[in-house]
Amino acid sequence: MRMKYAKILRTLAVAVILSLVIVLISATPALAAPVITLSPTSGSPGTRVTVAGANFESYRGDSISIFFNGRKIDTLVIPDNGIFATDFDVPDDAVPGRVYVTVRDERGNQLGSRRSFIVEEVEIELYPRDGAVGTMVTISGKGFYASETVTVYYYKNGARVNLGTEAATPIGEFTYTFAVPNSTVGNHKVMVEDVLGNSDGANFKVIPSITLSPSSGVMGSEVTVSGTGFGYRSDVTIYFDKVGVATDGTDRYGSFEVTFDVPVMQSGTYDIEAEDDDNNTGGAGFTIGAGVSLSQYTGNVGTTLTVSGMGFIIDGTVTIKYDDVQVATATPDGNGAFSITFDVPASIGGNHTITASDGTNIVRCIFTMESEAPPMPAILLPEEASRAEAEAYFDWEDVDDPSGVTYTLQIATDADFNYVVLEKEDLTDSEYLVTKEERLSATKKDAPYYWRVKAIDGASNESAWSTSSSFHVSSSFVIPSGVKYALIAIGVGFLCFWLGRRTAYSRG
CATH class of the missing domain: 1.20.5 (Single alpha-helices involved in coiled-coils or other helix-helix interfaces)
Structure with missing residues (x-):
């Protein structure tokens, strides 16, 4: 029991x-499981990668190793807090693709989970991938040696052209922009290479293109066609609205330049096309507008001016204005052209606008009126300090001017012409006779009148005043008509009486 x-x-x-x-x-x-992290998680050879570990307290003081795709790249001792961090560079010979980073102890046991890292493959992309010569193209690349220089090449005519260099980022990426150089039509290789010889290429397709200078004008105006991206040393024909107007040949890079005159056509927009021997084409639009020209662009009042126009509405009515004054009308012919003349009206010196309008097309050009003043007149009569009648006569030399002249006469009581007693404007003759209504008052010699004259042309250009001259008007006594006749009768009677007495005395 x-x-x-x-x-x-x-x-x-x-x-x-x-x-x-x-x-x-x-x-x-319970102790947490060890954890490792990577930063960054992708990159190219040369990329600096940080490996960080936490929760390694159980291994404090132990030596551990870092492995990159099975290759030992670093060894360290775990600190007391069980946290560590270390850096390594992705090896130059790393194979593109997914690899793993692991941490192992001295016995080769893996500590914590492995972490993946993507080794980027060398690759470039172009945007855009086609276009004309001069197109701005951006290259985006990755997988190149980190933080090192890459070189960009462009292939044309069998030769490699160095376009420039760019520094890759710390993970082996870059962007680079370039203008497509002169090159023939078709695909051209763009290649990028790093310091290790890693490279990648992509094709850029050159498309034929033309530019026009100017892109608009009138019939008969000169147009320059510049072409790029055509065939190698090829003949090129220029077509204006499908009609050949010029020919030229390209150089070794497919470029050309040729000039032609705009044919006679109605106003509007037309296609201009360039085509080479291999049927490569490029096109652009050209606008024919209405235009006018003048027989001369400077002149004077009365100038006979011819206005010629093109590109106006056929059989329409074109109104010609000088500034805001209508001076002529014209009817365009079957090609929209016209020609009309008019005499330039009186207007001030300087620029004036001549406008031709058919209601739809409005074209302006500038005519410059002469602005040269006429010569200063030279005064003749009355002479200096002379006596003149109350109805004085004034005379001066003629002045010639292409715009025609008129004269302004002034008579004053002072030498500075502050007190003008008579002013006559728009005189067409180089002389003037004071009228009975304008007769001048008598003056003394020491208080004379002063007179001067200036010329003004049809463009309102004024000469300087002439030198002034003085004169005086003496008082005059005028015998009334009745008295005058009475005195004549008395004189005749006295003469008869005297003659009678003399005759009688002789006989006696």
Whole structure:
């Protein structure tokens, strides 16, 4: 019986001990699993990668190794806090694709989960991938040696042209923009190469193109066509609205330049096309507008001016204005052309606008009126300090001017002409006789009149005033007509009486 109780007691003791052990084990905190991270997680050879570890407290003081795709690249000792970080560069010979970074202890056991890293493949992309010579193209590249220079090449005519260089980012990426150089039509290789010889290429397709200078004008105006991206040393024909107007040949890079005159056509927009021997074509639009020209662009009042126009509405009415004054009308012929003449009206010196309008087309050009003043007149009569009649006569030399002249005469009581007693404007002759209504009052010699004259042409250009001259008007007594006749009668009577007496005396 005692043996049975003893066995039971031993069993209970073991159970109690095991329970205590379990409780103690449960009360002990569990250690977190080691964790590693990578930054960045992708890149090219030469990329600097940071490996960071946490929760390595269980391995404090232990030596661990970092492996890149199975290759040991670094060794370190875990610090007391169980946290570490270290850097390495992606090897130059790393193969593009997914690789793994692992951490192992001295016995080769992997600690924590492995982390993947993408080794980028060398690659470039072009945007856009086709266009004319001169198109701005952006290259985007990745997988090149990190933080090092890449060189960009363009192939044309079998030769490689160095376009420039660019520095790759710390993960081996770059962008580079260039203008497509002169080159023939078709695909041209663009290649990028790094310092390790890693390279990639892509094709850019050159498309024929032309430019016009100017892109609009009138019939007969000169147009220059510049073409790029055509065939190698090929003949090119220029078509204006499908009609050949010029020919030329391209150089070794498919470029050309040729000039032609705009043919006689109605106003509107037309296609200009260039085509080479291999049927490569490029086109642009040209607008024929209405235009006018003048027989001369400077002149004087009365100048006979011819206005010639092109590109106006056929059989319409074109109104010609000088500034805002209508001076002529014309009817365009079957080609929209016209020619009309008019005499330039009186207007001030300087620029004036000549406008031709058919209601739809309005074209303006500038005519410049002469602005040279006529010569200063030279005064003749009355002479200096002379006496003149109250109805004085004034005379001066003629002045010639292509715009015609008129004269302005002034008579004043002072030498500065502050007190003008008579002013005559728009005189067409180089002389003037004071009228009875304008007769001048008598003056003394020491208080004379002063006179001067100037010339004004049809363009309102004025000469300087002539030198002034003085004169005086003496008082005059006028015998009334009745008295005059009476005195004549008395004189005749006296003469007869005297003659009679003399005759009688002789006979006696």
